[in-house]
Amino acid sequence: MRIAVISDQHFGFDWNGDRADDPFRNCREAFEKARDADLILLPGDLFDKKVPKQEVLGRAIDLFNCFDGETSSVQLDSDRSDKTVSFRGPPIVAIHGTHERRTSDHLNPVELLEKMGYLVHIHNETLVFSEGDETVAIHGMSGVPERYAPQVLDRFDPEPVADAYNILMLHQSIDQLVYTDPDHDTLSLERLPEGFDTIIDGHIHWRNLELKDDDKPVVLPGSTVTTQLNKIEAEREKGMVWIDTETGLSFDALEEPRDVVYIEEDVSDLSSSEIQEQIENEIDERSTMDQRRPLVRVKLSGTTNAAVSVGELETALESKALISISDETTIPNEDTDDSTFDHSEQSVYEHGTALLEERIDQPAIDDLVTHLADGNVETARSMLETMVTEHDEETGDSDTTEKPGSTLKSFVDTDD
Numbered sequence: 001m002r003i004a005v006i007s008d009q010h011f012g013f014d015w016n017g018d019r020a021d022d023p024f025r026n027c028r029e030a031f032e033k034a035r036d037a038d039l040i041l042l043p044g045d046l047f048d049k050k051v052p053k054q055e056v057l058g059r060a061i062d063l064f065n066c067f068d069g070e071t072s073s074v075q076l077d078s079d080r081s082d083k084t085v086s087f088r089g090p091p092i093v094a095i096h097g098t099h100e101r102r103t104s105d106h107l108n109p110v111e112l113l114e115k116m117g118y119l120v121h122i123h124n125e126t127l128v129f130s131e132g133d134e135t136v137a138i139h140g141m142s143g144v145p146e147r148y149a150p151q152v153l154d155r156f157d158p159e160p161v162a163d164a165y166n167i168l169m170l171h172q173s174i175d176q177l178v179y180t181d182p183d184h185d186t187l188s189l190e191r192l193p194e195g196f197d198t199i200i201d202g203h204i205h206w207r208n209l210e211l212k213d214d215d216k217p218v219v220l221p222g223s224t225v226t227t228q229l230n231k232i233e234a235e236r237e238k239g240m241v242w243i244d245t246e247t248g249l250s251f252d253a254l255e256e257p258r259d260v261v262y263i264e265e266d267v268s269d270l271s272s273s274e275i276q277e278q279i280e281n282e283i284d285e286r287s288t289m290d291q292r293r294p295l296v297r298v299k300l301s302g303t304t305n306a307a308v309s310v311g312e313l314e315t316a317l318e319s320k321a322l323i324s325i326s327d328e329t330t331i332p333n334e335d336t337d338d339s340t341f342d343h344s345e346q347s348v349y350e351h352g353t354a355l356l357e358e359r360i361d362q363p364a365i366d367d368l369v370t371h372l373a374d375g376n377v378e379t380a381r382s383m384l385e386t387m388v389t390e391h392d393e394e395t396g397d398s399d400t401t402e403k404p405g406s407t408l409k410s411f412v413d414t415d416d
């Protein structure tokens, strides 16, 4: 069986910005590739927001309509599955991700697509498919708050189906692969169950097929769209993963994603115009210059007396690239005195960290600001979510869409 895995499409990402089209454009290319798949798996974060705009939903539906008229000889074995559904074309199985997660009394957008008949959404459920004498079992746990993930997975306790190719689909941070909160229990490679042929984890936006080993065969398909301007995302191609139950895994790169360029520039002894020239040269060399401006992230480092204006540089280069520049240069022969707090001598990073640490008793602030400064927005968001949940639990606050007090129960419950 040939199974297509397409993750983290993030429909609606940058909706009012320059990159609003990117998630749809990239997913269209992936869906086109997947049209002749026997089975399609979507490991979460199809949507960027839990309540997407109707325009975003509409465009997502347009994409799913590309499977109309396609057929698959794969059948759902309803006797051995937790759900009975019919499919229009090739079966599409999805879990919801962190961006779509709502409590169980609210409909999330992946569940909405299920109601429309485009896919089947699972959470702590297993579906068994067969084609001829071949059987494939898909076990899915949708995204839950990281701190509850080990417990929710333990309670789900997915049991590999005998004589089947077993795939476990998750959408969580996994310790060792990405930042996890050291103060809380989170999923780790050791905590993942054994007996699965492949464990697919959405959520982590850079692909990694190299992790696959016999005991914990974890595969990160990565996102189809660049949402974070960090080095690792810039360096790894976007695309989708094929699981061929006979021949194994392969990565299928998108051919037309927007260029992403990550530049680290030592600007010691360079003037402002020289810095601009250097960056322009790098962009020219490292992007293909199609009709879309490349996404460029620049980190300036080194020691310089030149007054580098990040804002002016960004403006000067904006016709060439969607650019964001961070200035991490230092002034030469600077006398630093830790006992005084003069932020004119500090970088934004140092100033921000000091202020936050002064006001908030949170040992993770330094990590948080580092991730923000590196453009790891997703990781920072997860960290903030953890901090806010803890804060709410301590103070008894809660909002109407996410109720921390009742979280574990509502994430363990299945939908039926």
Ligand SMILES: [Mn+2]
Residues within 6 Å of the ligand: 008, 045, 097, 099, 203, 204, 205, 223
């Ligand atoms: Mn994501």
